[in-house]
Amino acid sequence: MAESTMKPPRKTLGPIAWMRQHLFSTWYNSLLTLLVGYLIVTSVGPLLNWVFLDANFKGSEPGDCTGAGACWLFVSQRLNFFIYGFYPDELQWRVDVMFLLLAVAFVPQFIERFPGRKWLGLFGITGLPIIGYFLVPGGLLGLEPVETTKWGGLMLTLILAYIGILASLPIGILLALGRRSDMPIIRGLCVVFIEVWRAVPLITVLFMASVMLPLFLPEGMNFEKLLRALIGITLWQSAYMAEVIRGGLQAIPRGQYEAASALGLGYWKKMGLIILPQALKLVIPGIVNTFISLFKDTTLVLIIGLFDVLGTVQSTVTDPAWQNVAVEGYVFVAFCFWIFCFGISRYSQNLERKLDTGHKT
Amino acid sequence: MGNSMTEQAQIPETQSPSASEEGKPDIIRVEHMHKWYGDFHVLQDLNLTVRQGERIVICGPSGSGKSTFIRCINRLEEHQKGKIIVDDVELTDDVRQIDTVRREVGMVFQHFNLFPHLTVLENCCLSPIWVRKIPRKEAEATAMEYLERVKIPDQANKYPGQLSGGQQQRVAIARALCMKPKIMLFDEPTSALDPEMIKEVLDVMIELAGSGMTMICVTHEMGFAKTVADRVIFMDGGEIVEEAPPHEFFNNPREPRTQKFLQQILQH
Numbered sequence: 001m002a003e004s005t006m007k008p009p010r011k012t013l014g015p016i017a018w019m020r021q022h023l024f025s026t027w028y029n030s031l032l033t034l035l036v037g038y039l040i041v042t043s044v045g046p047l048l049n050w051v052f053l054d055a056n057f058k059g060s061e062p063g064d065c066t067g068a069g070a071c072w073l074f075v076s077q078r079l080n081f082f083i084y085g086f087y088p089d090e091l092q093w094r095v096d097v098m099f100l101l102l103a104v105a106f107v108p109q110f111i112e113r114f115p116g117r118k119w120l121g122l123f124g125i126t127g128l129p130i131i132g133y134f135l136v137p138g139g140l141l142g143l144e145p146v147e148t149t150k151w152g153g154l155m156l157t158l159i160l161a162y163i164g165i166l167a168s169l170p171i172g173i174l175l176a177l178g179r180r181s182d183m184p185i186i187r188g189l190c191v192v193f194i195e196v197w198r199a200v201p202l203i204t205v206l207f208m209a210s211v212m213l214p215l216f217l218p219e220g221m222n223f224e225k226l227l228r229a230l231i232g233i234t235l236w237q238s239a240y241m242a243e244v245i246r247g248g249l250q251a252i253p254r255g256q257y258e259a260a261s262a263l264g265l266g267y268w269k270k271m272g273l274i275i276l277p278q279a280l281k282l283v284i285p286g287i288v289n290t291f292i293s294l295f296k297d298t299t300l301v302l303i304i305g306l307f308d309v310l311g312t313v314q315s316t317v318t319d320p321a322w323q324n325v326a327v328e329g330y331v332f333v334a335f336c337f338w339i340f341c342f343g344i345s346r347y348s349q350n351l352e353r354k355l356d357t358g359h360k361t
Numbered sequence: 362m363g364n365s366m367t368e369q370a371q372i373p374e375t376q377s378p379s380a381s382e383e384g385k386p387d388i389i390r391v392e393h394m395h396k397w398y399g400d401f402h403v404l405q406d407l408n409l410t411v412r413q414g415e416r417i418v419i420c421g422p423s424g425s426g427k428s429t430f431i432r433c434i435n436r437l438e439e440h441q442k443g444k445i446i447v448d449d450v451e452l453t454d455d456v457r458q459i460d461t462v463r464r465e466v467g468m469v470f471q472h473f474n475l476f477p478h479l480t481v482l483e484n485c486c487l488s489p490i491w492v493r494k495i496p497r498k499e500a501e502a503t504a505m506e507y508l509e510r511v512k513i514p515d516q517a518n519k520y521p522g523q524l525s526g527g528q529q530q531r532v533a534i535a536r537a538l539c540m541k542p543k544i545m546l547f548d549e550p551t552s553a554l555d556p557e558m559i560k561e562v563l564d565v566m567i568e569l570a571g572s573g574m575t576m577i578c579v580t581h582e583m584g585f586a587k588t589v590a591d592r593v594i595f596m597d598g599g600e601i602v603e604e605a606p607p608h609e610f611f612n613n614p615r616e617p618r619t620q621k622f623l624q625q626i627l628q629h
């Protein structure tokens with residue numbers, strides 16, 4: 001029983017030993033370490049100065065930006081426009097409620113032991129869009145209507161991305177299943193749908209949705225530009241999603257299908273309980289990749305005259321009252337996108353770790 | 362290899378083949394069944410009648426169509442000619458009849474095919490809950506009984522990936538039994554196992570045979586066939602070449618092809 005008392009050898013290194021092993025193991029490794037260190041020191045210092053130390057945070061007018069660093073006044077003065085677009089000030093609480101609900105539903109997803117986080121997540125993909133459907137456009141339940149032409153900024157970016165993501169996943173799943181179906185008509189339709197939408201650039205889709213579609217639709221059947229853009233984005237995204245998911249479906253061994261069939265599970269139960277949970281887990285990185293690129297692609301709605309967060313910033317950096325604030329504006333936009341995309345990415349990593357059930361058979 | 366293994370797995374003579382099934386009704390009837398893969402005539406004019414409680418062992422060289430044959434019995438493969446009647450239901454394209462048959466027929470595969478994303482207990486409860494619509498509590502209790510019977514109740518909350526091959530195959534047997542099937546099909550259940558795990562799986566199968574389950578096993582474990590089978594069927598080239606009780610099959614095989622096959626597998 002000697003082996004039961006043996007522990008695996010500990011592998012700890014002091015900081016000096018760690019550095020010697022990882023940073024200075026050979027002469028060229030040492031050289032690279034020094035070079036990279038030099039570059040970091042020379043580039044990060046000025047960056048920090050520009051962003052924080054020399055930056056201007058106080059005041060309210062362009063003239064208050066006297067320091068050498070960034071002029072954040074520009075962003076803070078226009079923040080309302082960047083976040084809500086032309087949404088009326090006195091009604092912005094409705095959007096704030098949605099931001100709050102979004103945070104309540106999804107921030108706990110990053111906290112491992114948060115009680116009831118599953119239910120909050122479920123609310124986030126069911127209740128939240130329903131509430132948003134009534135609250136943001138208004139017009140019902142005594143809420144003053146706000147036309148979609150007034151929506152803009154970060155709020156519009158989030159609406160486009162959120163609905164695009166939420167709707168494209170189930171449609172993508174159905175398309176992927178259809179493409180692997182035994183029924184030739186269904187398979188054919190799915191193949192055509194996927195190949196047509198995937199082969200078209202999103203810009204073209206948006207143009208078609210905003211300019212061409214109204215020409216073909218009968219008089220009076222026209223609907224909102226935003227809705228048309230949303231449908232275009234969702235269908236376009238679904239085609240990509242379908243191919244990502246099909247990759248996962250193909251990776252599931254035939255034995256899994258057979259075992260499920262042999263147990264008497266019908267098609268939908270077999271897919272829903274056995275095949276999809278495994279296939280989706282396998283392609284989480286691909287799905288997240290698609291989500292993130294969709295999130296960023298929403299900026300293209302600018303060309304059909306919708307002002308997402310990038311659009312609102314772009315339209316203000318040319319304001320003659322403010323000189324040379326373009327960099328600050330774009331850094332702000334970049335930061336907005338980074339926060340959300342990084343969040344999606346982190347969440348998916350948590351999910352992958354949680355779903356790992358040991359090596360495959 | 363495994364011959365010395367299966368020798369240990371033998372059970373007392375009392376459970377050896379008997380004629381007690383003589384008066385029982387037929388549960389599987391295969392009549393003039395043919396199957397093709399494209400132009401390849403993989404199964405040729407198969408006929409087989411299995412009575413309730415009978416234990417059949419099918420053996421034969423690799424590629425002779427054994428797997429294809431038993432997979433036709435629960436319609437994992439479809440046949441193109443002839444009849445297959447399982448528990449008075451004829452297997453046709455009718456999806457409802459296929460579902461009915463699959464509820465009554467459990468299957469154990471060479472590579473276990475457990476669901477890796479579900480725990481052992483969830484693997485066992487899945488079909489009772491979703492197909493038989495049994496309440497979860499009850500399904501779990503039944504599953505625990507069967508896990509007890511295959512001697513791994515303590516692994517119930519582990520994932521298949523955390524178990525050894527022999528344990529996984531026993532879970533697969535328990536999973537099939539949880540549907541309370543009338544017939545169990547085994548397709549080379551020990552072929553993918555390391556030698557030291559074969560016995561634990563055979564023990565479970567022998568115990569099951571003793572309980573009166575109708576079983577069709579494709580296997581090369583001749584010790585198991587001698588102990589448990591009522592009839593041994595030898596297939597070659599998509600045909601049933603010989604069918605006989607085990608003592609006759611092993612002691613005086615009639616067909617030269619059977620003799621040659623037996624020589625080959627009993628040599629080492």
Ligand SMILES: Nc1ncnc2c1ncn2[C@@H]1O[C@H](COP(=O)(O)OP(=O)(O)O)[C@@H](O)[C@H]1O
Pocket residue numbers: 398401403421422423424425426427428429430
């Ligand atoms: N899906 C398939 N398509 C075409 N041929 C197949 C397929 N499955 C099996 N076969 C062929 O059918 C024959 C019988 O296979 P199988 O039933 O698996 O044999 P066994 O189980 O006796 O080794 C083999 O020659 C095999 O190559």
Ligand SMILES: [Mg+2]
Pocket residue numbers: 427428429548549
């Ligand atoms: Mg086989």
